[in-house]
Amino acid sequence: MTREEKAAVIDELSQKFENTPYFYITNASGMTVDEVNQLRRLCFERGVEYRVIKNTLIRKALETSNTDYTPFDESVLKGFSGVMFHPESGKVPAQLIKDFRKKSGKAKLKFKGASVDSSLFIGADQIDKLISLKSKQEMLGEVIGLLQSPAKNVLGALLGGGHKLAGILKTLSEKEEA
Known part of the structure; x- marks a missing residue:
């Protein structure tokens, strides 16, 4: 990826983070192609946009925001990262993650962190709290x-x-x- 392409992705992500008050960062490493396709289909059905993005690009896009996302640096922006965006609800992606994990019977899709109206939620133990929002x-x-x-x-x-x-x-x- 060239510098110009990276700059375009960062700019697009910055706008997405600014305009979408609800986003989740997940780890889907170790999933098969079929499982990823099932996840993407479920995301489409529930109106959730799912994208796999490099951590450095996510970090640089978040740096342009008015919100302090530095707590994400320690544990959230490590390893494989996929970002889920939902324009209307902070609860929908959390329920989607829980339903997908229950349906697949495997814990391959891991919740790393979320931003709901600029409030940060970090760690797998936060998923039930997010569902109750x-x-x-x-x-x-x-x-x-x-x-x-x-x-x-x-x-x-x-x-x-x-x-x-x-x-x-x-x-x-x-x-x-x-």
């Missing part, structure tokens, strides 16, 4: 539900109480007539 849409839905709940309760009480009050007044008026 909620997307922006899920969190907005919960907040809207919480905000609507008191209003619904007040309306329900007023409407329900109105019917009870009308029933009581009707009963009282019928007793007075009798």
Whole structure:
């Protein structure tokens, strides 16, 4: 690869890291061609972009970012690296990794690290934590539900109480007539 080609890849990666708030770095060394094809197919089905990139190119692209990715230097950017990008959710790639590992029955696909909204997650023990993360849409839905709940309760009480009050007044008026 020439210097110009490397510079183009670094520039493209820099833009990708800047525009995609969710990316994962994995190690897929030791996988067969069939297993890699299965992984790529699963990534395509779930809207995850998967690319194998040299660690030095990843490191140089991350250096151009406003976020400090130096913790990745020690353990994440070592050995074989593949990067998974997802534009909308930090949870989808984590679930994909877990599902692929369960389906293949082998631990050949290893999670090394992730950046979710500029928060760094390093180490295989972080995968379950990443799966439990909620997307922006899920969190907005919960907040809207919480905000609507008191209003619904007040309306329900007023409407329900109105019917009870009308029933009581009707009963009282019928007793007075009798």
